[in-house]
Each structure stands twice: as structure tokens, then as C-alpha cells.
Amino acid sequence: MHPPVPPTPWSQPPPPAPPGAHLVLDVKRHWMGFTLALITPTIMLNGYQVPGRWGRNVIPLSPGQYQLHVHLPYLLPARIGPADLTIWLQPGMALELEYRAPMWAYARGALGPAPQPWNGKGIVITLLAIAGGGLALLAALFLLLIAATLLSSG
Numbered sequence: 001m002h003p004p005v006p007p008t009p010w011s012q013p014p015p016p017a018p019p020g021a022h023l024v025l026d027v028k029r030h031w032m033g034f035t036l037a038l039i040t041p042t043i044m045l046n047g048y049q050v051p052g053r054w055g056r057n058v059i060p061l062s063p064g065q066y067q068l069h070v071h072l073p074y075l076l077p078a079r080i081g082p083a084d085l086t087i088w089l090q091p092g093m094a095l096e097l098e099y100r101a102p103m104w105a106y107a108r109g110a111l112g113p114a115p116q117p118w119n120g121k122g123i124v125i126t127l128l129a130i131a132g133g134g135l136a137l138l139a140a141l142f143l144l145l146i147a148a149t150l151l152s153s154g
Contacts, residue, residue, distance in 0.1 A: 072101055083110060
């Protein structure tokens with residue numbers, strides 16, 4: 001019978017990994033910005049791009065501090081809705097955050113704990129009101145023109 005072999009570092013199982021953390025980022029757009037669905041959101045952690053999509057993104061990370069940046073790549077402007085946040089992750093932690101793309105391309109995005117506001121909402125409502133008022137004015141002028149034509153011909 002042979003004596004037992006003393007344990008060596010390579011014959012023992014590796015020590016358990018420290019519990020990781022997760023960043024859960026919910027990326028949203030307003031229903032009026034339906035064309036934004038054609039753009040893939042850009043998610044960056046400490047300057048490195050990570051795969052992202054619209055909806056829930058679960059990103060496993062080791063505990064520590066991270067600089068989170070989210071934007072939508074575009075033509076003019078080059079980045080729609082940039083938003084930045086410094087986050088701290090503890091072992092075993094799942095940090096839930098929400099990013100909302102702005103309703104106006106030149107506004108900043110909203111990033112933080114849910115619910116976040118729809119940035120750019122005021123300018124969009126103002127522009128829609130101006131457009132609606134212009135259409136109402138054109139319709140009124142058109143009706144006046146028809147009425148004047150009918151009165152002058154009769």
C-alpha cells in the first residue's frame with residue numbers, strides 16, 4: 001500500500017470565486033420615437049463598449065467602481081441622448097438602472113434609478129402645438145376662401 005500523496009496546489013480545486021455583481025440596465029425609448037428602434041444603443045463601461053440593446057440588459061461585472069455611459073449613435077448630432085453615471089457595485093449586488101432616450105435629439109438622456117423623466121418632452125409638445133396651430137390656421141383660411149368664393153358666385 002502506498003502512503004497518501006500530500007496535496008499540491010495543482011491537485012486541489014480552485015478556491016471559490018468571489019461573488020460577482022450585475023448591472024441591470026433597462027434601455028427605453030418613448031413610443032413617439034419609434035424610429036429610434038432602428039438604432040442600437042451604445043453602452044460603455046470605463047470607456048469600453050459592451051453589447052447593448054433596447055430593453056433589459058444584464059451585464060455581469062466584478063465588484064468595484066465603474067463609469068457608465070449610454071448614448072445613441074446618429075448622424076447629426078453624432079450622439080443622441082448622452083448620459084453618464086458613476087456606479088459602485090458590491091459583491092453579489094444587482095444594481096437596477098434605467099436609461100430613457102430623449103424625445104428631442106438635442107436633449108440629454110436620463111440615467112439612474114427608475115423611473116427616469118422623458119427629457120425633451122417640453123420642446124416636442126411645443127413643436128406639436130405650433131404645427132397643430134398652423135394646420136388649424138390653414139384650415140380656417142381654406143374655409144374662408146371657399147365661403148368667399150361661394151358668396152361671390154351666388
